[in-house]
Amino acid sequence: MDILTALKEKSDYTTNQLQMIFGAWVLSGLFERNGSKVSATSGAVEEEDYDKKSVYSLLYSLYRSMGVVKSETGEPYEFTFNTWGYAWPKTWGPSPILATDPQRFGRNAYSGLFEFPQVKKYVAERDGKVHVVEMGCGTGAGANHVTMNVLPECTYEAVDMQQTAILTCQRRFVPQAKGRLVATCADCTQVPIADGVADIVVVNETHVTEHGGQVSNEDILFLGQIQRILKPGGLFVWGNAIPDDTWQPCFDHLASIGIKLVEERDVTLEAIQARDEDAGRADAYVEQCVEKFWGFRIPHLGRLKRLDAEIALKNFFRQPGTDLYDRMVDRTDTYKVVLLQKEG
Ligand SMILES: C[S@@+](CC[C@H](N)C(=O)[O-])C[C@H]1O[C@@H](n2cnc3c(N)ncnc32)[C@H](O)[C@@H]1O
Helix, strand or coil, X not given: CCCCCCCCCCCCCCHHHHHHHHHHHHHHHHHCXXXXXXXXXXXXXXXXXXXXXXXXXXXXXXXXXXXXXXXXXXXXXXXXXXXXXXXXXXXXXCCCCCCCCCCHHHHHHHHHCXXXXXXXXXXXXXXXXXXXXXXXXXCCHHHHHHHHHHCCCCEEEEEECCHHHHHHHHHHCCHHHCCCEEEEXXXXXXXXXXXXXXXXXXXECCCCCCCCCCCCHHHHHHHHHHHHHEEEEEEEEEEEEEEHHHHHHHHHHHHHCCEEEEEEEECHHHHHHHHHHHHHHHHHHHHHHHHHCHHHHCCCHHHHHHHHHHHHHHHHCCCXXXXXXXXXXXXXXXXXXXXXXXXC
C-alpha cells in the first residue's frame, strides 16, 4: 500500500478504513527495497513519488476522522483550514482575526485576499452583492469565513476535486450560510460553471502552479477556467507560497488571456512568522494523529513509519526545519497575495 499514490479523490475513507490503510502502509515497510520516499531529515517527497489526489484524499479523511482536537494551548477546534497562511502584516492595520483562534493564520489568508482597495471598491459599488467562485476550496473553511465575516452579502460557490473535503463543507458550513454557499466537487481544470458569472474568483493555496519557472499544462487549463467564468472586469484574487520563479510566467500567461496584474503583495516574512508561531499547534496535531492509528504501534515497523508520517505531515505544514519551510526562508518559494482583473 503506497498512501502517496494509491488513494482516490472521489473516495471518502472512514476511520476504520483509515486504520486499515495506515496498517497496510506500515506493513508495506517489510517489502521496501529502496528505502522510504520521505526524506528522514526534511520530510521532502520528490514530485514523481506522490500524486496530489492521493495525498489530499488521505488528509481530508484524516482531518474528518480526527474531528475536534486540542491545540497546544488546549483550545478545541476541528482542523479545517488546510492553509499555511501568514501573520497579519503590520502595514495593513489591526488584524481582523482573534489572536487566540488556533486557525487564525488561515483566516488571515482569506481576509487578506479582500484587503486590496480596488476589491473593496468593487464590492462596495455592488452593495456587497457579489458572486464569488473559489477554485480549490478544500473543506470550505475559508469560504465560510468569507461568507460569514468578510462579504456578508455575497453568494459563494466553493469548488474542490476532493469529495471528502466537499462533504465536510456541506456538513459544517453550507447550512449556516442559509443558501449563500454552494459546495461543488469538481476538477477545476474543467469546472461545471457557466461562462462570465463570477465577480470574483478566489484561489487560496490551491495546489497548482507548483512547477519552478513554468506554467504546466494543468496550470494553463486551470487559469483558462478562471478567465472563462469571470465577468468582464471581474477580479481574480490569489494567495499562495509557490516557487518564486513561477509567479512571472503565470502573470505573463494570464496577461496573454486577458487577465492583467493590478497589485502584488509579498507576505513571505509574515508566512514564515506564522509557521514559527503555529509550530506548537502543528506538533500537537501530528501527535494526536499518529496516536489514533494502531498501525503505528506495530513493533519496529510501526515506529519507522511513524517517523515517516510525522516528518511528512510536518513538511506539508511547512514546520520550521522542514524542506518547505526552508524554501520560504531562502526565497525559493515566495508567499504573495495578488490582485488581477479580467479586461472589461
Ligand atoms: C493546500 S490545499 C488548500 C485548500 C484551501 N484553499 C485552504 O486554504 O484550506 C490545496 C487544495 O487544492 C485542491 N486542488 C488542487 N488541484 C485542484 C484542481 N485541479 N481542481 C480542484 N481542486 C484542486 C486540492 O484538492 C486541495 O484541496
